[in-house]
Amino acid sequence: MSDAAKRWFEVADDGWRRLSASRPLGRLMLEALQNAFDERAGQVTVELGDEQVVVEDDAEGGIGDERLVYTIFLSDKPDDPTRRGRMGRGLKELLAGMDRATVETVGTTVEFSEEGRRSRENERARGTRLVLGRRFADEELVEAKRMLRLCIPPKGTTLKVASRQVRRPRSVLTLSSCHLETVIIADGVERAAMGNTTLSIYTPRRGEQAHLFEMGLPVEAWNLPWHVDVAQRVPLGEGRDAVPDRYKLAVKAALLEAMIHSYLDRNDLRSDWVHEVIAGWPLTPALLDAYVSRVFPRGSVLGGTRRANDRARQLGAHIVDASVISHGAYMSLSRVLETSDDYVRRRSSEFGGEDVEPDETQRRFADAVRWLARAVAGRVVKVRFFARDPGDAGLLEDAVTDVDKREISFNVRGPLRFEDILDAQTLGVVLHEIAHLETAEHDHRFIDRLQHLAGKTARLLGEGGPELAEALRQGDPDGHRAH
Known part of the structure; x- marks a missing residue:
């Protein structure tokens, strides 16, 4: 580019000053610190007064070229991303926000005043001293101190702000x-x-x-x-x-x-910043697995339809409520977690795997279940038996009701006592499944229905006495009535 082309533009001092004055004092003063930190100064001090601020360092060499003090966008810093400065603007912006200023560096002092800019030689051997003058408001001095004391000085550099040393955290x-x-x-x-x-x-x-x-x-x-x-x-x-x-x-x-593996506990992992990462950053499946294993209980699934959520709970799953996580987090977690709908489909296929021909005890139990469903719920049901090793999810996993087929299935390998339908746990499961003939969900209607069935069963047993209880155990309550 020719010299003429290089002189296409000029910078208006007033505009530059207005731009610089719009930045907070603390932010502007960080520009002075970054130069001292880059030059590996051993001592940096900042003193703040109502009408004058002084920043001084002992960096060897100071500012090597006085033009760097007043030439906008001129910089001598190498193309190194570990150097703090940018485009030769910082110091000039700091100076432009003042009414008067003096930059005293090795061999040269540059003064800025109403009369303009003046340079002169000096005897300074190392470092740079900035004297910045204007009327400073109390609140901006307080904020500047706070900002400067936030700094983390490099190892080997002592930073003092208002006579107090800033210690590394x-x-x-x-x-x-x-x-x-x-x-x-x-x-x-x-x-x-x-x-x-x-x-x-x-x-x-x-x-x-x-x-x-x-x-x-x-x-x-x-x-x-x-x-x-x-x-x-x-x-x-x-x-x-x-x-x-x-x-x-x-x-x-x-x-x-x-x-995640050594420093963050469950409470940490429930923080907003972690949720932001889960929702918005492409994480590896291994990291997502580590997150899930630390945040959610074992056997967690993502919430789906209301009916699937309810059935998944019945099968022992923990539902991760989709309404309290963002869409992004839901999509990320779906890479490592089943939805409740998928979970129910998978587990339901396990129930239908191996039919079992009932023995005499199980046939009597089935007769008692059918009689109880008619007597307390007015429903005709089919009873089926299957074999599957019980899991860790609990008792309700060992019986399931197909509402559409009006069929209740019982697992012969579970803990149910087929020889005694009036065993407390066994009777509870039977009534629970009969209640599901009304609704597949564990909603208020289900609770009301289950309470009604329990009350009606208690009344029947109370009125029928020991004879009805024994007849139920034998699977022949109708025979009891005939007597």
Whole structure:
């Protein structure tokens, strides 16, 4: 490009100042800290007063070229995503937000005032001192202190804000080789790229809200319980105080994958940030399995139709209520969990597998069930027996009612006492299944029906006395009535 073309545009000082003044003081001052951190300063101090703020560091070399102090978009930083600066804007934005300023660095002092800009030589041997002048409101000084004290200074750097040292928070975990989006500068243009980096996880210091950090500098508060510091540039919006939601989700997914086995308990895994990852990030089946095994009880299935949910509960499943999770989470979990409809279809096929010809005891039991269904429910039912090893899900798994066929099936390998229909558990199962002839669901209608059947059975047995009870056990209650 020719020299003439390079001079197409000029920057209006007033416009640049208005743009810079719109950013909070604390955010602007982070721009000064990032330069000191990049230059590996041993000491960085910040003093905040009503009309003057001073930032000073002892970085060797200071600012090597005075044009870097006042030339917008001029930068001497290499194309390295582990360097904090971007496009040579930060220091200039900080200065533009002031009424007056002095930048004293190695060999050169640059002064900004109402008369303009003036440079002069000095005897400074190392480091840089910024003196920033204007009237500062109390609330912006308080917020600036809070923001600066959030910083995580690099190891080997001492940061003092308002005469108080900022200590590094307690480290929880360090994750290496995390593949995340970053920002590189190619031919003077910011470009997105992918890079391997380290995530450092810290416990927030007392009174702090957890933040996402870029190389020790706070970027944005978020809904995790920890500070997380990314050791390379992160993608930022225009105000450089927020990152894209998709990037935050990628960081959270990396944390979930690394921490789920050893660091997160069930309560942690029920947090909103974990739900966001489950709902919005493509996770491996192994990670989803680990999540399910820690969050939901054994035998969980995803909620489906109301009837399937009810039957699945009867078969011993735990229903994950679909109404309390997002569509994205439901779709992710469906990769590793059955729905209640699929579960019921699979388990129902097990019930229909092996018919059993009843023996004499079971035939008497079937006669008693048919009589009881007629006597207390006014229903004619068929009774069937099948053989299947009982599972761990409970007693109700060992009997099932087909409402359409009006057929009750009993598992001969279950715990039912066919020789005594009046055994408490056995009679409870029989009445439960007779109640299902009214409705397949465990709703209020079912409960009312079951209570009615229990009451009517108690009355029949009370009126019939020991003779009816014995006749029921023998499968011949009609014979009792004949007597």
